[in-house]
Amino acid sequence: MNIDFESLYVSHYGRVYGLCRRLLGRPSQAEDAAQEVFMRAYKALDRYDQHQPFANWVLGIASRYCIDLLRRRSREAKLFDDHAEVEEYVDEVSETAAARPTTLESLVADEQGAQVKAAIGSLPDNYRVPLVLAYYNEWSYDEIATHLGVTRNHVGVLLLRAKRALRRVLDESGQEPRT
Amino acid sequence: MNCPNELTLAMYGDGELAADDTATIDAHLTGCAACRSQLAALRAESALITAALVGEVEPVGVPTFRRPLSRAALTLATAGFLLAATLVSAAPSLLGNLLPASVTRFNPFDISLLFDLAVRAAIYVVQHGGDLMISVAETASVAVVVGLLAWAVFVLRKRASGPLLVSTLLCVVALQPAPSEALEIRGEKDHGNVFVPAGETIDDTLIALGETVEINGDVTGDLIAFGRRITIHGRVGGQVLTGGQAVTIAGEVEGSVIGGGETFDVISPRIGGNLYGFGQTVSVSATSQIEQNAIVGAERANVMAAIGRDVIGFANEMDLGSTVGGSLTAFATHVTLLASTRIAGNVHTHGMKEDHLTISPGAVIGGEVKSEVQEMPDELSEYRSAGFYVAQLLRFAMAFVTGALLLAIVPGLRDPGLDSTRDTLIAGGYGLLALVATPIIVVLVAVTVIGIPIAAMAFVLWLLGIYLAKIVIAHFIGERITAASGTNVHFTVALALGLLLVIFVINLPFVGGVLNFLLTICGIGVLILFVRDWLRDDGAYGEQAS
Numbered sequence: 192m193n194i195d196f197e198s199l200y201v202s203h204y205g206r207v208y209g210l211c212r213r214l215l216g217r218p219s220q221a222e223d224a225a226q227e228v229f230m231r232a233y234k235a236l237d238r239y240d241q242h243q244p245f246a247n248w249v250l251g252i253a254s255r256y257c258i259d260l261l262r263r264r265s266r267e268a269k270l271f272d273d274h275a276e277v278e279e280y281v282d283e284v285s286e287t288a289a290a291r292p293t294t295l296e297s298l299v300a301d302e303q304g305a306q307v308k309a310a311i312g313s314l315p316d317n318y319r320v321p322l323v324l325a326y327y328n329e330w331s332y333d334e335i336a337t338h339l340g341v342t343r344n345h346v347g348v349l350l351l352r353a354k355r356a357l358r359r360v361l362d363e364s365g366q367e368p369r370t
Numbered sequence: 371m372n373c374p375n376e377l378t379l380a381m382y383g384d385g386e387l388a389a390d391d392t393a394t395i396d397a398h399l400t401g402c403a404a405c406r407s408q409l410a411a412l413r414a415e416s417a418l419i420t421a422a423l424v425g426e427v428e429p430v431g432v433p434t435f436r437r438p439l440s441r442a443a444l445t446l447a448t449a450g451f452l453l454a455a456t457l458v459s460a461a462p463s464l465l466g467n468l469l470p471a472s473v474t475r476f477n478p479f480d481i482s483l484l485f486d487l488a489v490r491a492a493i494y495v496v497q498h499g500g501d502l503m504i505s506v507a508e509t510a511s512v513a514v515v516v517g518l519l520a521w522a523v524f525v526l527r528k529r530a531s532g533p534l535l536v537s538t539l540l541c542v543v544a545l546q547p548a549p550s551e552a553l554e555i556r557g558e559k560d561h562g563n564v565f566v567p568a569g570e571t572i573d574d575t576l577i578a579l580g581e582t583v584e585i586n587g588d589v590t591g592d593l594i595a596f597g598r599r600i601t602i603h604g605r606v607g608g609q610v611l612t613g614g615q616a617v618t619i620a621g622e623v624e625g626s627v628i629g630g631g632e633t634f635d636v637i638s639p640r641i642g643g644n645l646y647g648f649g650q651t652v653s654v655s656a657t658s659q660i661e662q663n664a665i666v667g668a669e670r671a672n673v674m675a676a677i678g679r680d681v682i683g684f685a686n687e688m689d690l691g692s693t694v695g696g697s698l699t700a701f702a703t704h705v706t707l708l709a710s711t712r713i714a715g716n717v718h719t720h721g722m723k724e725d726h727l728t729i730s731p732g733a734v735i736g737g738e739v740k741s742e743v744q745e746m747p748d749e750l751s752e753y754r755s756a757g758f759y760v761a762q763l764l765r766f767a768m769a770f771v772t773g774a775l776l777l778a779i780v781p782g783l784r785d786p787g788l789d790s791t792r793d794t795l796i797a798g799g800y801g802l803l804a805l806v807a808t809p810i811i812v813v814l815v816a817v818t819v820i821g822i823p824i825a826a827m828a829f830v831l832w833l834l835g836i837y838l839a840k841i842v843i844a845h846f847i848g849e850r851i852t853a854a855s856g857t858n859v860h861f862t863v864a865l866a867l868g869l870l871l872v873i874f875v876i877n878l879p880f881v882g883g884v885l886n887f888l889l890t891i892c893g894i895g896v897l898i899l900f901v902r903d904w905l906r907d908d909g910a911y912g913e914q915a916s
Contacts (some may be wrong), residue, residue, distance in 0.1 A: 196435075196559040200432075201432055202434045202437075204432040205432070205435075213423060217853065217858075218858050219849065219853065219858050219859070219864075220785050221862075222433070223781045223782070223785055223861065224781075224782075224785070225783040226433065226781035227780075227781040229435060230780075230781060230782075232541040233435075233437060248650075259903065260785065260787065263787040263793070263899075263903070273864070276762040305440075307418060307419065307422035308423065311422065311423065314403060314626075322419065322423075323423060325384070326416065326419045326420040326423050326424070327420075327424055329420075331386065332384070332386040344385070347377055347380065347384075347386065348377060350380065350384075351376060351377050351380050354380075354415060354419070357419075362378045
């Protein structure tokens with residue numbers, strides 16, 4: 192195999208670190224995780240299909256590793272295993288559909304991206320992870336579903352719930368006096 | 371149709387709705403301005419989140435990538451590490467008085483701690499031996515087979531030459547006689563008493579466990595006997611491994627004898643191998659003959675037998691009246707060489723006082739006599755010596771270098787996942803199990819010839835685990851302390867801080883030992899869980915390329 196791993200490492204480190212940072216929260220943990228991810232990638236290099244983009248492959252490894260870390264962190268919380276949640280939520284959205292909840296856009300002005308990012312960081316793991324996988328990794332619902340071991344619909348529900356939680360956080364912070 | 375709910379609209383916006391549903395929503399949107407504006411808002415929201423997540427990547431330095439060590443390098447590094455540890459532990463005797471005695475603490479495998487652990491494990495086995503040994507013997511044999519198979523499967527997934535290896539391993543396993551045939555285990559009948567009458571011959575290895583064990587018949591294989599009172603009168607063709615409150619070995623043994631007890635008496639006419647005897651009182655009678663070495667550790671040791679090679683003794687009081695083919699080395703408060711002593715080689719004793727060696731008139735020594743005085747500071751006064759602090763500094767330095775290397779090679783260990791009390795308890799449980807069960811399993815596995823390399827490997831891993839455990843925990847503690855104070859430091863800084871704390875804490879009088887034990891079992895647990903997760907995850911990444 193003729194792969195220049197060093198240069199792949201240099202060019203992809205930032206992206207992988209960014210993913211770990213967004214999935215895990217703590218910067219020191221993200222650094223360690225990124226190192227471990229590349230170590231694992233290096234060892235698994237003979238199984239990398241060169242026709243696929245390297246970024247997809249290594250981000251897959253990173254996502255899986257971080258999700259495992261989060262799972263270990265909250266064994267009792269059972270990150271994404273609650274399937275009953277889906278049905279419950281479908282009822283919930285049906286009731287509130289007419290209410291037309293406000294979206295983030297109306298809550299934050301464009302220049303406040305940092306505020307959105309901080310709010311995403313404050314979300315619980317089970318909301319933050321699908322959000323990062325969908326909008327940072329730009330994965331499809333199917334890919335996310337496979338990684339989290341849930342159904343496609345559940346992914347949709349988790350994403351929508353995450354967004355609503357985000358709206359709440361920003362709504363509350365918006366009402367506080369700014370310094 | 372009615373307006374779609376927010377979930378449907380959001381999925382539509384993300385392009386994740388099924389084709390049929392997409393068409394329905396398309397049709398609806400043309401006629402519903404409210405939904406169109408809601409959809410636009412949802413899309414804008416997604417774009418905002420994407421922008422927030424992707425747009426602003428904080429500048430991050432790319433650390434140098436360290437390639438993982440190849441298998442050969444890893445083996446070499448481990449061998450080097452073990453060699454260094456051996457050299458360090460042997461340094462005092464190699465370099466004599468050039469080094470202060472306290473430098474032995476540099477040795478990562480603190481012998482006294484290990485000895486203490488081994489004795490505790492043995493006592494536990496003696497007290498709860500019956501059921502434990504039988505179930506462990508059964509599960510250990512199954513575990514070995516399952517372990518080999520699991521490893522074979524693991525290799526098979528990686529390499530095309532796997533099938534060959536698997537079939538070879540299977541053949542090896544199949545060729546091994548099953549434990550039930552190779553071993554005879556006695557112990558549950560007769561209220562826990564085991565009695566092998568004179569005249570009965572056991573053509574196997576015998577494991578005898580009971581309140582009293584009395585072996586008057588012959589055993590052609592090895593004999594493993596644990597109980598309160600052990601008496602062996604019969605002849606044993608292999609080795610003897612025994613422990614109990616009162617142990618008497620009176621029969622002939624072809625191999626070596628390894629044993630311990632409150633009283634440990636050897637009156638057997640002949641032991642073909644070595645004698646390792648430990649206990650409060652160890653006595654080896656004048657009628658006995660030991661063809662190789664005698665290694666004795668006791669509060670009071672009395673060695674009168676003829677010994678083919680060397681005698682090494684660790685005792686408070688040691689009396690020797692033997693004919694010794696080699697040399698005598700003794701670490702004791704008092705050593706008395708009786709008139710009957712005939713030592714062909716040198717006599718080298720280490721004691722606390724000048725007059726710790728007494729040589730009776732009539733004793734004959736072929737080589738030179740050397741008696742050394744060694745300071746043995748008591749528990750508390752050791753804190754007053756400068757050597758103690760030098761030793762702790764060396765200990766810190768060695769642990770730091772080892773830890774920094776380990777955490778650089780395996781970054782995953784920097785986050786041991788001890789985020790709740792529950793996780794810590796789970797890790798501690800695994801650690802305790804491994805700490806106690808490994809030596810027992812090692813002894814049982816070593817009974818079979820094929821098991822010896824596996825047992826040796828497991829034992830080395832066990833020692834390595836004990837050493838690395840505290841390092842991993844130290845880094846974790848250091849990391850949490852710095853994180854709690856709001857600073858984000860390099861992992862080596864966290865490691866140094868944690869190690870300083872851990873070394874301080876485990877040296878505290880009275881509670882230090884307990885804390886040391888708790889930190890060790892947690893660390894071992896973390897290592898086990900990490901290796902388990904790593905083995906489980908490894909091999910899954912290839913599938914993601916598709």
